[in-house]
Amino acid sequence: MGTEIDIDDTRQLRDAFGRFTTGIVIVTTDVGGERIGATVSSFNSVSLAPPLVSFCIARNARAMAAWETAPGFAVSVLSRTQSHLSTQFARSLGDKWSGVGTRPASCVDAPLIEGALMWFECETYARYDGGDHLIILGRVVAAEAGRSVEPLLFFGGAYRHLAPRMEHEHVSRDDMWLHAW
Ligand SMILES: Cc1cc2nc3c(=O)[nH]c(=O)nc-3n(C[C@H](O)[C@H](O)[C@H](O)COP(=O)(O)O)c2cc1C
Known part of the structure; x- marks a missing residue:
């Protein structure tokens, strides 16, 4: 038995969602010469063919107008x-x-954040209603791995780091491919 969550209580619901561990990315774009950027934990890979990723941005974000129109964006993990x-x-x-080190993306109009673990450059592929968020799908047109291999994690409203790899607990290649991973 667990503890029942009152999903009508926003605080409880937020905490419940926060029990799902994520990485953190900064999504960026450039609209009319103005640089836009936001921290998001709702980033995800979606599709291999075509290569798609997604993130959700709150409808009340100050830069919502930019996200509703931007033809492309970059993701710095x-x-x-x-x-x-x-x-x-x-x-x-x-x-x-x-004080943030950036360089321009090569295929889309967006800055890349220096020192990131991974960069994706995306053309906006689709936008969907996501309740109080807007769901944005991007088609990856370029990707580059950074020198760092250690991600920043987010769990329970706090930043975390990876613990060492579990010995003898690898997901086999076969298991991954069964699920198209
Ligand atoms: C760890 C973390 C994760 C976040 N994830 C999201 C997210 O997935 N979607 C979102 O809309 N805002 C998220 N936020 C909040 C946005 O980063 C914040 O509201 C941002 O300032 C929005 O930009 P704007 O209002 O300047 O447009 C997150 C914040 C933190 C600290």
């Missing part, structure tokens, strides 16, 4: 030492870009 960037890009007000 944060590495272990970048929690300060996660915090910085989660602040609606203030200069998100101050």
Whole structure:
């Protein structure tokens, strides 16, 4: 038996969703010369062929108009030492870009965050209603791996780091391919 969650209680629901561990990415775009960026934990891979990823952005995000129109965006997957960037890009007000090393993406109009674990450049593929969020699907047109191999994790409302690999607990290649992974 577990503890029943009252899904009508926003706090409880948020905490329940927060029990699902994620990485953290910063999604960025450039609309009319203005750089846009937001921290999101709702990033996911969606499809291999075509290569698709998704994220959800709150309808009340200040940059919602940009996300509703941007033809493309970039995803910078944060590495272990970048929690300060996660915090910085989660602040609606203030200069998100101050002191942040960036370089332009090669295929889309968006900045890439230096020091990330992985970068994806995406053309906006579809937008869907996601309740109080907008679901954005991107078609990956370029990807680059960074030097870091240690991700920043998010669990229970707090930043976490990976624990060492579990010995003898590898997912076999066969099991992964069965599920198209
Ligand atoms: C760890 C973490 C994960 C977040 N994940 C999301 C998310 O998936 N979707 C979202 O809309 N906001 C998310 N946020 C909040 C946004 O980063 C924040 O509201 C951001 O400032 C929105 O940008 P804007 O209001 O300047 O457009 C997250 C914040 C943190 C700290």
